[in-house]
Amino acid sequence: MRKPPLLLKDPVWMKILLILISFSFLSLIVIIPLLSIFLQAFAEGWQSYLRALSTFETISAIKLSLLVTMIVVPINILFGLVASWLISKFSFPGRQLLIASIDLPLSVSPVIAGLIFVLLFNSQTTLGHWFIENGFPIIYAIPGIVLATLFVTSPYVVRELIPLLQQLGNDEEEAAHLLGASGLRTFMRVTLPNIKWGLLYGTILCTARALGEFGAVSVVSGNIQGLTNTLPLHVEVLYNEYKFTQAFAVASLLTFIAVVTLTLKTVIELKTGKIQRAG
């Protein structure tokens, strides 16, 4: 970033005013809420904080959230690599439409993302009926949670990789090809090392969203305590039962993950020297 020349400097009072506005706005809407989560979580001390995190319901919510994330993230990494390769290395009719389709889940309300799977797999549909008959219900069960999470997280890895791959161009891959490398070998030895930071970044965003998704999962889960409650749903249940300290204890866990995500994001940006913008 260039230093603005003297001529372009805003007056000092303006600078102070604008910084003050920014700080007050962010304090009221982000910083104080962030601090209040931890303060309320520890309002009754360390011991009740740990007790809140070690109840049966919380432990099973943590397990379920981790399980769903461990299924969803690898699938998204694979899809992200395949789709971004397709989009950035080839030009074909309908390419723009495909990009728009990949981005589509970002503009779908989480509630609708859950609803579409309920519509598809509820007991009144033939498909849903068949699955339930065979002892494998999709909605109000774990498969539904996985599907809804797959839907909402599917754009994250692809979106990070496409601009990166396009910027890198095809030269290195073409050279590898002429030197006789196979497609897979080219990918592993040439492309992957070039995009590793972008891939890591996309994976982090995807993981954060998979762990934190609330709306879509709440529609498909049926809120069965100890069975289909993920961490964000568990926060809602505790809050609605007026167990505020416990709710904020679980919330603090999720907030910690969010803060770690942002820290990693900043580190990766510094590392790659590129200012990446979410959009």
Place this chain on the structure above:
Amino acid sequence: MKGDCLTKFIYVNKYSKRSVIAGFLPTLSMTLFYLTLIVFIPLSGLLFNTLQMNTSQFLSLVSSPRVQAAFKISFGLSLMAGAISIFFGTIIGWVLTRYRFPGRRVLDAIIDLPFAMPTSVSGITLAALYSEQGWIGSYLNQFGIKVAFTPLGILLALIFVGFPFVVRAVQPALEEIEPEVEEAAACLGATRGQTVRKIIMPQLTPALLTGFALAVARALGEYGSVIFIAGNIPMVSEIVPLLIVIKLEQFDYLGASALALLMLLASLGLLLFINVLHMLLRISYAKTSSAA
């Protein structure tokens, strides 16, 4: 070896005419397969379910006062939140790109927090903070301002989820503006205010439009961070996503899918509209700059 390489070259070229790079067909089929399974088939269910309604069912749903009120609340508050996000988002974007002060990097990282936090966590936090007993809410209450469990609470939650989009759209646009242009304006005797109004704002407009559209689209669909602070009183503070969930809990699948389809079309329409506007702006900007 040489011949082998050459035949491979020709072979690959026959399959994907535009590139020697391998993997066109496999990646195309895998991508289409996955998208069909996870996105296209499920989303099309929305249309098929809505089409199962007859006209009178659909009309009675759409004309019910509760549904109309929910749509007014959702759209009105989302647009308002978008406008407020533009105001603060531009200031924050300006401060982060143009000024150097301690804590700038932390502030920059914190902007993304609403993206990264689970919406239920943001929801309970804002509700607790802005309720009448909360730290900020009790203070505001002295002035007779009630935030939680009123439309004002919904607005707050929607600003929370929307303003990062504006900041992130504005920042790269501000960085791209060449200092030479501003210098020239200043040399020609423009005041700082004139430079901002006539040089910077026009270049910022497309980014502001994008930020606004993304913020409003996100706000229209937002559920988790709103429901805790909204109070959810029918006709007063009930948003469309919540109404969809209520329909679903009553097993009114057709009603839920009709509302969802309307909502989805509305937000896609908004994004399309802004995209077209964006294009027109770029064309007119290119014209004026080439004329100059």
